Amino acid sequence: MTQTTTKQRWNDGIELLLYIICVISFIVFAVKGNVGKCFQAVLIVVTLLLLRGLIIWTKSELPAALRFSILLFIALTMMVANMFSMYGFIPYLDKIEHLLSGVILAFVGMYLYSRLIKSHESPGMPAHKLGIWFSLWFAIAMAGVWEIYEFTVDHLFGLNSQNGSLTDTMLDMICGTIGAIIAALYLRFTFRKK
Structure with a gap:
């Protein structure tokens, strides 16, 4: 297995983790009746799917470092900062x-x-x-x-x-x-x- 394949598998794992966190968050926010936070969880999933769709549509393979930095950015901005409201804490x-x-x-x-x-x-x-x-x-x-x-x-x-x-x-x-x-x-x- 090449180093690039290993890095891409790590990225696949990170992406999967983001999906799991969004599904769990959606359920928790739905139970609490927080529609806005539910929408943010859905928006993160849509963003991840759009990124994956764009890669497939353009028949491109993003370099591992680029894909990792994009996933990190989505996690930080959309999940940590907005969905979990951490702007005031970090x-x-x-x-x-x-x-x-x-x-x-x-x-x-x-x-x-x-x-x-x-x-x-x-x-x-x-x-x-x-x-x-x-x-x-x-x-x-x-x-x-x-x-x-x-x-x-x-x-x-x-x-x-x-x-x-x-x-x-x-x-x-x-x-x-x-x-x-x-x-x-x-x-x-x-x-x-x-």
Whole structure:
């Protein structure tokens, strides 16, 4: 069994665990009459199924690190923070989420880049070095796009996802950038080993 297969099996186990937690949570919240929390449990399951469906539909196999970081992000943001209402109990949970989003986006950038390179191979191009830079800048750019989205939604619908603060916005972008740098360093060392 290859190391990639082992990592993917771990990811399968994590995904299964998330399904089990959602089913148990749905039952507990249903007994308590908490419809909103039941909806959140269903939403997590739908998100996991959509991710799996997208992978099957596009006939793609996500790298183990990307899939793991996505599953961790779903567990952290949708389950721990929202369904179990831990924003008030875990300090800086929002910043941790933005840090992890930087990691995910860097992995997504590298994944997109590697797919593009496979379809347009050119000899002599240092694919992995260029790919690492692409993934880094892709993730940083997407962190900025996300903050633009939050700003727009806050102003259009009177929400407060940015806490009405430039400091919150900048710290979110900084966390996303740090996450992207961490992922880029991980990718660099991974490619160096190969």
